[in-house]
Amino acid sequence: MALLEIENLNVTFNTRHGKVTALDSVSMHVNAGETLGVVGESGCGKSITALSVMGLIPMPPGRIAGGEIRLNGENLVTASDARMRQLRGAEVAMIFQEPMTSLNPVFTVGDQIAEAIMLHQNVSADRAFKDAVALLDRVGIPSPDSRARNYPHQLSGGMRQRVMIAMAVSCRPKVLIADEPTTALDVTVQAQIFDLLNEIQRDFGAAIIMITHDMGAISEMADRVAVMYAGRVIEEARADDVLDTPQHPYARGLISCIPALGKDDTELREIPGVVPPLHMLGAGCAFADRCDYAQERCRREKPALVNHGHHPAACHAVEEGRI
Amino acid sequence: MNSSYLLRRIGYGLVLMLCVVILNFLLIRLAPGDPAMVIAGEMGGATEEMLESIREEYGLNKPVLTQLAIYVGNVARGDLGQSFFFDQPVASLIAQRVGPTILLVIVAQVLSIVIGVVLGVLAARKPNGLMSGFVSVFATIGYAVPVFWTGIMLIILFASILPIFPVEGMQSVRLRDAGPLAKALDIAHHLVLPAFTLAIIYLAQYARLSRASMLEVLGSDYIRTARAKGASQRSVLFKHALRNAALPILTVAGLQFGNLISGALLVETVFNWPGMGRLAFDSILRRDYPTIMGVLFFASAMVVVANLLTDLSYRLADPRLRGK
Numbered sequence A: 001m002a003l004l005e006i007e008n009l010n011v012t013f014n015t016r017h018g019k020v021t022a023l024d025s026v027s028m029h030v031n032a033g034e035t036l037g038v039v040g041e042s043g044c045g046k047s048i049t050a051l052s053v054m055g056l057i058p059m060p061p062g063r064i065a066g067g068e069i070r071l072n073g074e075n076l077v078t079a080s081d082a083r084m085r086q087l088r089g090a091e092v093a094m095i096f097q098e099p100m101t102s103l104n105p106v107f108t109v110g111d112q113i114a115e116a117i118m119l120h121q122n123v124s125a126d127r128a129f130k131d132a133v134a135l136l137d138r139v140g141i142p143s144p145d146s147r148a149r150n151y152p153h154q155l156s157g158g159m160r161q162r163v164m165i166a167m168a169v170s171c172r173p174k175v176l177i178a179d180e181p182t183t184a185l186d187v188t189v190q191a192q193i194f195d196l197l198n199e200i201q202r203d204f205g206a207a208i209i210m211i212t213h214d215m216g217a218i219s220e221m222a223d224r225v226a227v228m229y230a231g232r233v234i235e236e237a238r239a240d241d242v243l244d245t246p247q248h249p250y251a252r253g254l255i256s257c258i259p260a261l262g263k264d265d266t267e268l269r270e271i272p273g274v275v276p277p278l279h280m281l282g283a284g285c286a287f288a289d290r291c292d293y294a295q296e297r298c299r300r301e302k303p304a305l306v307n308h309g310h311h312p313a314a315c316h317a318v319e320e321g322r323i
Numbered sequence B: 001m002n003s004s005y006l007l008r009r010i011g012y013g014l015v016l017m018l019c020v021v022i023l024n025f026l027l028i029r030l031a032p033g034d035p036a037m038v039i040a041g042e043m044g045g046a047t048e049e050m051l052e053s054i055r056e057e058y059g060l061n062k063p064v065l066t067q068l069a070i071y072v073g074n075v076a077r078g079d080l081g082q083s084f085f086f087d088q089p090v091a092s093l094i095a096q097r098v099g100p101t102i103l104l105v106i107v108a109q110v111l112s113i114v115i116g117v118v119l120g121v122l123a124a125r126k127p128n129g130l131m132s133g134f135v136s137v138f139a140t141i142g143y144a145v146p147v148f149w150t151g152i153m154l155i156i157l158f159a160s161i162l163p164i165f166p167v168e169g170m171q172s173v174r175l176r177d178a179g180p181l182a183k184a185l186d187i188a189h190h191l192v193l194p195a196f197t198l199a200i201i202y203l204a205q206y207a208r209l210s211r212a213s214m215l216e217v218l219g220s221d222y223i224r225t226a227r228a229k230g231a232s233q234r235s236v237l238f239k240h241a242l243r244n245a246a247l248p249i250l251t252v253a254g255l256q257f258g259n260l261i262s263g264a265l266l267v268e269t270v271f272n273w274p275g276m277g278r279l280a281f282d283s284i285l286r287r288d289y290p291t292i293m294g295v296l297f298f299a300s301a302m303v304v305v306a307n308l309l310t311d312l313s314y315r316l317a318d319p320r321l322r323g324k
């Protein structure tokens, strides 16, 4: 049994276009101490998957329409609100995409970390604040003593993300979800944050779910990868396998888009076309309109995520050996 | 917060007060007829000596600028002139009545903010729920209904149907020799209806404003962070969200203070509350200009002080503004 298992998760949203399916039978798992990378273009459902695990899908308009999320075998989808509050921050924690806006502007960062500690550990406010300072030190914030008394607006984006990381690991969660933790930061800071997450994982032994659209980050961080497209997982395997021998045409496209380091040819390539909006998804494969290998069957029938020889990929062309 | 900012704000306040004084001065000069006559009021009984003493006191036979200087100097010394109707210095008239007005205004302000914010927060919890609908309807009604109507309705209700609150005055005559606690309770008892009448308009506005402000804040990223920590619903609403949602409420509360004072004028008249409102009402009816001017000056001073306090508390509440 894996530490965290997501099985056939369906999430729908009520929108002005009617009910749309944001997650369609999403399954993935992560083992203790392992890093699972989740990649895919904007809007493919990465954050919604993460928020489902946290029990933070806004309901309404969202709804978990089916499936299970099991942490150590306990189904979080049916867990009570009180139980979820116990787990959030203590067993599963999350670092968000937007470090600039994810901290409360009217409290000091030390207090915000201390609050997370006090919510789950039976310690005094003094003790919690001291622990918060130690955590700030641990995530590499210089002069943590005075920084702890700063408000978020007094910190740079990179520092704020370090504060978010300190807060997320404050109760030594078993699962740490990092939702594009570096998208909003500049490149040198990105590398530092990745290093920090790697260290934290070594020290704390947490499983990490690393959400990103950056394949470079995947090759550095992830043990396994789930590639998502329009609310479905379309390929899932060890990171090396996906990077070396991507199966699904979308995964192949993603990987060919990584600019080769050290070469002059740094012109960015991209997959032509855009992800169809959720309310326009038809019966067939959502990638068909952008796919060079699409045939009539692809537009009619959704391919299942099945191992066709190498590793699991949801593609008729792969199944039929046409690629 | 730095002190140069504080000094600058106090400076603005003083300049504003000077403007009010000049406006007061112009008010008399622009009124038709002999200023001395105007100041003496149209009681018909202004004798020639009276007019002469007014001309003397206000320097009405001197150049206008000198007159202004004399007037400003008088006000600065706390001399707001003499009420001919009440036959007392205006300053002491106001001093006797300012206490009840401040009491009424502050209690009404606190009531409307506290109740309004609680209603707004409860409504924001479920934006499409029953409470939310109630707040919207209540806000519209509270805003539309004139305060004297509410007052009269409350008087009718409590005077005849449900006589549990006094509908007139501030103190019971029979308690004149009672202890301080009994007196305080008696005043609080008298305060209930006027304070609620005054609070209701603003209460409705605060409810609507805090509902909107809370809804906006509840959608923000740091609220999601608070939930992700495992914070309870109550802590999310009242600690994480309200502290942020309170900022626009604070601004409006400061701006409303002036309206609250003019609202108090009406409420005091309806409930016979012995404050500045009654004084203003009486002096306007009698065209007792020195008193009108004094009340105007004092009400402006209250608004200026309130705005200053609002500004300072805003800076205390929002760390992003501190030290700027």
Ligand SMILES: Nc1ncnc2c1ncn2[C@@H]1O[C@H](COP(=O)(O)OP(=O)(O)OP(=O)(O)O)[C@@H](O)[C@H]1O
Residues within 6 Å of the ligand: A013, A014, A015, A022, A040, A041, A042, A043, A044, A045, A046, A047, A048, A049, A058, A061, A062, A097, A213, A278
């Ligand atoms: N509150 C909502 N109401 C309606 N639709 C929503 C809502 N939240 C998300 N969605 C839809 O769910 C889909 C998945 O969104 P999600 O935020 O998971 O994307 P993502 O993969 O994290 O993208 P990004 O890389 O831009 O962060 C999107 O198509 C989005 O339109």
Ligand SMILES: [Mg+2]
Residues within 6 Å of the ligand: A046, A047, A048, A097, A179
């Ligand atoms: Mg996202």
